[in-house]
Amino acid sequence: MVATQLRARGVRDEKVLAAMGEVPREQFVPVERRPMAYDDAPLPIGEGQTISQPYIVAFMIEALALKGGEKALEIGAGSGYAAAVLGRICGDVYAVERIERLAAAAAKTLRETGVENVHVRFADGSGGWPDHAPYDAILVSAGAPSISEALQRQLAVGGRMVVPVGDHPRAQELVRVTRASENEFVRERIADVRFVPLIGEAGWARDAPDIAQTAGGGRTLFLKSRL
Numbered sequence: 001m002v003a004t005q006l007r008a009r010g011v012r013d014e015k016v017l018a019a020m021g022e023v024p025r026e027q028f029v030p031v032e033r034r035p036m037a038y039d040d041a042p043l044p045i046g047e048g049q050t051i052s053q054p055y056i057v058a059f060m061i062e063a064l065a066l067k068g069g070e071k072a073l074e075i076g077a078g079s080g081y082a083a084a085v086l087g088r089i090c091g092d093v094y095a096v097e098r099i100e101r102l103a104a105a106a107a108k109t110l111r112e113t114g115v116e117n118v119h120v121r122f123a124d125g126s127g128g129w130p131d132h133a134p135y136d137a138i139l140v141s142a143g144a145p146s147i148s149e150a151l152q153r154q155l156a157v158g159g160r161m162v163v164p165v166g167d168h169p170r171a172q173e174l175v176r177v178t179r180a181s182e183n184e185f186v187r188e189r190i191a192d193v194r195f196v197p198l199i200g201e202a203g204w205a206r207d208a209p210d211i212a213q214t215a216g217g218g219r220t221l222f223l224k225s226r227l
C-alpha cells in the first residue's frame with residue numbers, strides 16, 4: 001500500500017509514509033471487509049459512513065505539514081483510522097464523531113491497537129472542540145458547506161486545517177487553511193474530493209434531501225494539483 005498507492009503517487013513526507021505503514025488498517029474496518037482493508041478504495045464502516053481511501057488519508061495528513069509532536073483535532077473520527085495515523089506523528093489527537101456507535105467502536109479499536117494519545121468524543125464536531133484549542137492542525141474528514149469560523153478560530157497561529165468544502169453535500173474541493181496571524185487566514189485549493197457530508201450545527205442539515213437519498217457514497221478522489 002505504501003509503495004504502490006502512496007509513494008508512487010507522490011506522497012513524499014516520510015513521517016506520513018511511516019505512520020501509514022505502521023497503523024494496522026485491517027483493525028479499523030468491519031471483520032467482513034478485512035480482506036479488502038488495503039485496497040485502493042474507501043470502505044463502508046456502517047451507519048452509511050466510510051473509512052477513506054488510504055491515499056486520501058495520506059494526502060490530507062501530508063497537507064497538514066506536520067513536524068511531529070503537534071496537538072491535532074479531527075472532525076469525523078469514523079473508524080478512528082485517520083486519527084490513529086495522526087497519532088503516530090502528533091503529540092495528542094482530539095477526534096470527534098457524531099454517530100455514537102462509531103465513536104464507541106473507534107475508541108475501542110484505538111485502545112486495542114495500543115493507541116493512547118487519541119481522545120475520542122461523541123458529539124457534533126462541526127464547531128470544533130473548544131476545550132483543547134488552539135490546535136496546530138485540524139483535519140476535517142467530512143464535507144462541509146463552508147469553512148466554519150469557529151474551527152478557524154481554534155487554529156493556533158501558524159497552524160493548518162485541511163477541510164473538504166463544497167455546495168453539494170457529496171462533492172467538495174479540499175481546502176487548506178493556514179492561520180498566518182491572529183486575523184489572517186490563507187486558503188489554498190489542493191484537490192477535488194468526495195466525502196460523506198458533515199452534518200450538524202455548522203454543517204449540513206440531517207434531513208437535507210441529498211443526504212437522505214445517497215447515504216453510503218464517497219468513492220473517487222480526483223486530484224487537481226499536487227502540493
Ligand code: SAH
Pocket residue numbers: 049050051052075076077078079080081082083096097098099102123124125126141142196197198199200201203
Ligand atoms: N476519518 C474517518 C473517516 C470518516 S467518514 C476514518 O478514518 O475512518 C466521516 C465521518 O464524519 C463519519 O463517521 C460521520 O459520522 C462523521 N461526521 C459527520 N458530521 C460530523 C460532525 N458534525 N461531527 C463529528 N463527526 C461528523
